[in-house]
Amino acid sequence: MDDEQVLDAVGARLRGFRQTLGLSLTELADRSGISASTISRLERGLVRPGLEQLLPLARVYGLPLDELVAAPRVGDPRVHLKAIRRHGLTFIPLGVHGGALQAFKVIYPPASKARALRYHTHPGREWFYVLDGSVNLALADNRTVLKAGEAAEFDTMTPHWIANANADRPAETIAIYGQQGERIHLTGP
Incomplete structure (x- = not known):
């Protein structure tokens, strides 16, 4: 073009x-x-x-x-990832921003260093896959521990929180958010 x-x-x-x-x-x-x-x-x-x-x-x-503006790509094809730190978590975008869904590597600090947990709700869906460590997922009154190699998907209007289940090392996930979910996770107060 x-x-x-x-x-x-x-x-x-x-x-x-x-x-x-x-x-x-x-x-x-x-x-x-x-x-x-x-x-x-x-x-x-x-x-x-x-x-x-x-x-x-x-x-x-x-x-x-x-x-x-859909400028033609030139030069280095690598995606340069910039970490975003919000609410004690580190989000690393896994591609060029755009489209209805966005993928992020999310690093949860050790449970001993995590902030107080609060339930959240917002429009959309969330999917995540645990790369390393384990995380606690609370959906309303149900709590589940997911380990490396396990995934979860849920409607984000269900009160929820996710936190590292391990007290002494970080946990890493790949998360896919819709636009509403991404705005809540990355730009909320």
Whole structure:
């Protein structure tokens, strides 16, 4: 795809990202600081976006600029993973951010160093696979210990928490979240 084709397709991509997140033009305008009419013109391809529009949109969508505009890949094909630390856990994204599902390696600290556990609920589903160690999974009043090689999947509207079952070493999982679940796990207060 040449530069002209990439630029011609940007509007439809912008509209697709907004619709995937379920945002109205007004909601996106409020979050990005760009007027709803400008966003509408960008999405319809009536104007080409500049950095002053793309940067705030990339922040709202949580995407790098090259993915936002579908820039052709050049150079090193490796995905450079940056750890995200939230709520005492370490999340390592396992791919380029985008799409309805996101995969993360999640490292749980030893139980002796973990924060106090609280039940959480949020829209979506969660799936995880234990790579190393063992974790406690609490779903409402049911508690299960999962060991390396075991997986679990559940509706996240069920009150739940996950924690390391081992007091002296970290536990590692691979977790797949839908967009609502990812926002709760990675950007919640």
